[in-house]
Amino acid sequence: MLWETVRLALTAIRRNVLRSFLTVLGVVIGVAAVIAMVTVGQGSSQQVASSVESLGTNVLIVRPGTQIMGPGSRNSAPPFKLADVTALGDLPALEAVAPVVTTSETAVFGNMNRMTSVTGTTAAYLDIGGWELARGRRFTSVEDRTGANVCIIGETVRTALFGATDPTGEKIRLKAISCEVIGLLVAKGAGSFGQDQDDIVIMPVRTVQRRLLGSQDVSTIMMQVAPGVSSDRAIGDIQALLRERRRISLGEDDNFAVMDMKELATMLNSVNAVLTGLLSSVAAVSLLVGGIGIMNIMLVSVTERTREIGIRLAVGAEARQVLMQFLVEAVVLSVLGGVIGIALGLGLAYVAAQFMAIPFTPGLGTILLAFGFSAAVGMVFGFFPARAAARLDPIEALHHQ
Amino acid sequence: MTGPLIELKGITRHYGSGEALVRALDGVDLAIGKGEFVAIMGPSGSGKSTAMNIIGCLDRPTGGSYRFNGVEVGTLDQDQRAILRRHFLGFVFQGFNLLPRTTALENVELPLIYKGQPRAERRARAMDALARVGLQGREHHSPAELSGGQQQRVAIARALASEPMVILADEPTGNLDTKRSVEIMELLVRLNRDAGLTIVMVTHEEDMAAFASRLVVFTDGRVVRDEAVGERVG
Incomplete structure (x- = not known):
């Protein structure tokens, strides 16, 4: 029955390919951005780690002035x-x-x-x-x-x-x-x-x-x-x-500063992690926006298909079966968006890695997380329209124009 | 189980309240036996459609008792009524109500999906039902590719597919010309006579009502006439 519902959802999505694509574009962009950010972030941490290793162990540097990096009073020292x-x-x-x-x-x-x-x-x-x-x-x-x-x-x-x-x-x-x-x-x-x-x-x-x-x-x-x-x-x-x-x-x-290279690497990595986290959370916001887009179109879809819902109810569909139909459709839609987003994000990260000369390190964990997240977006934002569909009165739905 | 298949006793259905109270049904008693072909007529607003909705378990009565096959169903909740419809009732509507951009075969399969039948069995039954209404070879046409009469045949096949005890037809010929209407009526008569299917049909055309074996006339939410009619030979 679930497979049946998934097939039904795919049919509905295929019926309006352009609209379906535009609907999930928000999720595509959100997932792609998160994947690209995290992958590039991980790559550059790995880069820092390996360049610190190549320095040899226990390297210290000393410079005049009070700070190694950033604005310092080096000139006066x-x-x-x-x-x-x-x-x-x-x-x-x-x-x-x-x-x-x-x-x-x-x-x-x-x-x-x-x-x-x-x-x-x-x-x-x-x-x-x-x-x-x-x-x-x-x-x-x-x-x-x-x-x-x-x-x-x-x-x-x-x-x-x-x-x-x-x-x-x-x-x-x-x-x-x-x-x-x-x-x-x-x-x-x-x-x-x-x-x-x-x-x-x-x-x-x-x-x-x-x-x-x-x-x-x-x-x-x-x-x-x-x-x-x-x-x-x-x-x-x-x-x-x-x-x-x-x-x-x-x-x-x-009026001079001694810096441990290991410490510098740790610092670089933590800056890196903060930046990655920050950019990823900005990207995650677009996932939220994408979810709202899905909810919007699903609501429109429920209205457009009111008569279809009426027919299904008349031939014996239970409310929860109608709910499942629309919920599955939203989840399938956003998961498709997630998959496209993952591919796009990895592509972007690959190009960025080449450009920045850092290693390209796609993480399975990140990919699974993005996949799960997009499914969750579909579930959460698809629920309200699906419930609206399930609560329709069969008689009114059948006479809907 | 002896006794009528459909038994309405003192059925009322009210909309609104206070000054605006509308008594769509105002104490309807009606018993329909197995194998009957009943035509329901009446002016618009007489309550015939409301009665159909209640008989079809799409709506619940405000008061009174509705027993289907001996079981009280007037008090069932929405999902219980859905399951009842799925197993015992088939609907045919004036506007056909087929799913657009979906083949005839898939439309007929629809109720069987909700009955949980496996794909192969579903397909076989749907093909069989389409054959019974004379639509062999049109299985993969979408409603848009079929004439009105053919679309109504698909709808009848859909109602037949789940092997219901009753077919409820709400103005089945309302959107068809006379020739197609007669064809549809002849199909219904054949199903009634050959398969022993109970049919309840709402119509406002005397000519169509004449195909039935019994005529029930509603006025102001009550049954005002209930008589056997001569069956025209198809």
Whole structure:
């Protein structure tokens, strides 16, 4: 009997395909939006997680100013110098310390060129950042110290300048300097914010400071906590050392900030979760609107089919059978909308994932939830019109025009 | 069970109240036996349609007793009356009342769906009923593709399909020309005579009433005439 009713509902829906489609459009959009939001949200959390993993464990970064991200007073805070890096390197709580200065420069080889990001640092940066070399070698300590004209390039830069050929031993030009490519990094892919991590040229810090920036400042210091030391203890040691070096008196606030990368990832993820939740609930509102659309059209349908209802009652349909007929029709309608919405949402999420360079991770749970939700919408909003149909008086219904 | 199939005793049906009280039926006594073909006539507003609705269990009387096949049915609730209609009553209306955009076969199957019959059996019975009204080969036509007389035949087939004890026909020829009307009446007479089906028919045409074996005339909510009539040979 239920299957019979479902078939009847499908017949009624087919009879007016355009109207049925427009009726469920709200549900389609609502479900598609929820699915797309949640899938993209999950993808970007996964992205954050994997990029934190690729950083290596227990990485801390310190920057002048009071905040790592967002509006800070970095400009008013004195910058770090290489001497600070050396001093931090003496802390037993830290395994490795690397200065980081960055700039953007056009790298030229032959008639090829690419605007890329240039990072000035030391060999320790490769360990802290979890970078591996596909070819060539790292900077030697002499090259680090003297600021030699050597560089290690990322996969994106290599492809742009050299294609598939081996770049090591070749010389590329950055501004006025000509530097020898001594290494090629293993590709890492996109970072937490969708940036291309392989679009990079790494040079000794002194080379970048002198030849490209003309400044002795160090904008960021990256550190790796020694094994067996908690990051809290390491942060405490770093803060004590830097406060002393920067002559911050007791009771005064730090003019630098130490950030645990794990913490940053957690923070990013929670921001991500809040955003996903917020956008999904906005999308869920359109599901509600879609439900009202279904209720509206079902009421119209009950009025239009009053005579049909009268006939059914006359030949012996019970009120609950008429109720079921219209309820099933509403549920079938909204479930169809849900299915279209799921397909559309997954498609959107897939395109977005490609565009944002994040993994495409469709969740079965999300899909089932959306399916169930659309069925529930049909049930809730179909009930009132169905009850209106079931309560019709057979005599009046039969004489309805 | 002996005694009449349909037995109305002191049936009243009132609409409204106070000043606006309308006594559509004002004490109707009527007994119809198994196998009878009764024509109900009367001017409009005489209560004949109200009486039909009560006999057809579509409506409930305000007062009095209505026994169908010996069982008091005047007090049944809506769903109980639906089940009664499903098993014992078949309806034929003036306006045919077929489902539009639905084939003749599916229209005839409709009451059988509510009787819970399996698909194959339903189909076979519906085909059989259509054959009985002379519509073999038209099973897959929709009402719009059939003439008025054919549509009324589909409606009669639908009433027959559930093998009812009574067929209630409310102005079955009201929308048809004389030739089609006579064909429909001849069909009803045949069903009455050959299958022993009890038929109660409301009509305002004397010619059509003449096909019945008994004539009941309503005026002002009461039965004012009740007599046997000569049956015209179909």
